[in-house]
Amino acid sequence: xxxxxxxxxxxxxxxxxxxxxxxxxxxxxxxxxxxxxxxxxxxxxxxxxxxxxxxxxxxxxxxxxxxxxxxxxxxxxxxxxxxxxxxxxxxxxxxxxxxxxxxxxxxxxxxxxxxxxxxxxxxxxxxxxxxxxxxxxxxxxxxxxxxxxxxxxxxxxxxxxxxxxxxxxxxxxxxxxxxxxxxxxxxxxxxxxxxxxxxxxxxxxxxxxxxxx
Amino acid sequence: xxxxxxxxxxxxxxxxxxxxxxxxxxxxxxxxxxxxxxxxxxxxxxxxxxxxxxxxxxxxxxxxxxxxxxxxxxxxxxxxxxxxxxxxxxxxxxxxxxxxxxxxxxxxxxxxxxxxxxxxxxxxxxxxxxxxxxxxxxxxxxxxxxxxxxxxxxxxxxxxxxxxxxxxxxxxxxxxxxxxxxxxxxxxxxxxxxxxxxxxxxxxxxxxxxxxxxxxxxxxxxx
Numbered sequence: 001x002x003x004x005x006x007x008x009x010x011x012x013x014x015x016x017x018x019x020x021x022x023x024x025x026x027x028x029x030x031x032x033x034x035x036x037x038x039x040x041x042x043x044x045x046x047x048x049x050x051x052x053x054x055x056x057x058x059x060x061x062x063x064x065x066x067x068x069x070x071x072x073x074x075x076x077x078x079x080x081x082x083x084x085x086x087x088x089x090x091x092x093x094x095x096x097x098x099x100x101x102x103x104x105x106x107x108x109x110x111x112x113x114x115x116x117x118x119x120x121x122x123x124x125x126x127x128x129x130x131x132x133x134x135x136x137x138x139x140x141x142x143x144x145x146x147x148x149x150x151x152x153x154x155x156x157x158x159x160x161x162x163x164x165x166x167x168x169x170x171x172x173x174x175x176x177x178x179x180x181x182x183x184x185x186x187x188x189x190x191x192x193x194x195x196x197x198x199x200x201x202x203x204x205x206x207x208x209x210x211x212x213x
Numbered sequence: 214x215x216x217x218x219x220x221x222x223x224x225x226x227x228x229x230x231x232x233x234x235x236x237x238x239x240x241x242x243x244x245x246x247x248x249x250x251x252x253x254x255x256x257x258x259x260x261x262x263x264x265x266x267x268x269x270x271x272x273x274x275x276x277x278x279x280x281x282x283x284x285x286x287x288x289x290x291x292x293x294x295x296x297x298x299x300x301x302x303x304x305x306x307x308x309x310x311x312x313x314x315x316x317x318x319x320x321x322x323x324x325x326x327x328x329x330x331x332x333x334x335x336x337x338x339x340x341x342x343x344x345x346x347x348x349x350x351x352x353x354x355x356x357x358x359x360x361x362x363x364x365x366x367x368x369x370x371x372x373x374x375x376x377x378x379x380x381x382x383x384x385x386x387x388x389x390x391x392x393x394x395x396x397x398x399x400x401x402x403x404x405x406x407x408x409x410x411x412x413x414x415x416x417x418x419x420x421x422x423x424x425x426x427x428x429x430x431x432x433x434x435x436x
Binding site: 037040041042061063064066068070071072073074075076078079083086087088090091092093095139 | 216217219220221223224227228231291292293295296297298299300301302
């Protein structure tokens, strides 16, 4: 996988099965976000490919089955919280999969569920960092997609919201979803596979993969 | 199926007209450009009437370029562009809808303002009608071609000027046929319809080429 003409990592092979969370760890700048962006279809891999088995619509790409929850919140400050959310609900194509069931919420329900129901009519510009983060998270609840790609999902969240996020992630896993998260903080999820990226003395980054599930 | 098109269109329009949107900036700029021309040219009314359509067109071109650099950059800055790319919707259509909404918010006000500003330039009623009609048909093409420049420069922090340099040469045919159609309406022997239909054709061509080229550039922008 290349970025900016530089090889970030190579020879990386892994598979994640339904109901499993892959936790990607490693020092800053090792390529965790690049890995997630590759999986999200935003950066084309230099070689190799991504496959999703058992998808109901094989003509849809892997990234069309995925939610990307990155560093940026993708919120328009001029629109209210609810307008932001309803837009993403109608714009993102749902990706139903046979082995995956999830409780799809309405935008208002999702806001209430995440404890920001009172901000529904406020322009997103007035929300705090944590509230924006939760509003962005609500996007994952309103369109069913089996694969969640999360880059530092717990940043800017308080402990209560973090616990709720972990509940949500566990629910997603028990419904047959897949989570691939890059994080530095330990996530207490039900089924975890770890992928640890390490910088190497040579330009090529080898990796160690350990399982504890 | 068409639900997402409507909601994307509504979202773009809302963002453009609310606080911080670029909807009215273009019209104000258009007003500023056109209203200083009589001061620069001097009080020769016949000369003003002759060059008026050209200045209205150039003013509209510059005003269109003014807001175009934010067409995709605003979405890139807050991460929404990544999600637009991942949404599983045809990107060409997304670009087309965004362009139409952008034109509704910035181009259409220029067309509406043009008859008023044409009075400043001593245009005859026929010429006012002709120049407004050519602007109505031609400004969508400016937006659609500008979208190519906007998506090519989306990764650059201050890509607005580069975008203008890239886009202006491509808009020259539209400018030529727009102004010549408006001129043809007042000068008798030349038919109005010929350059006007070519202008319509240029708009239709850019409605195809613009979204496809722009979508292609956007797919490579997220690296």
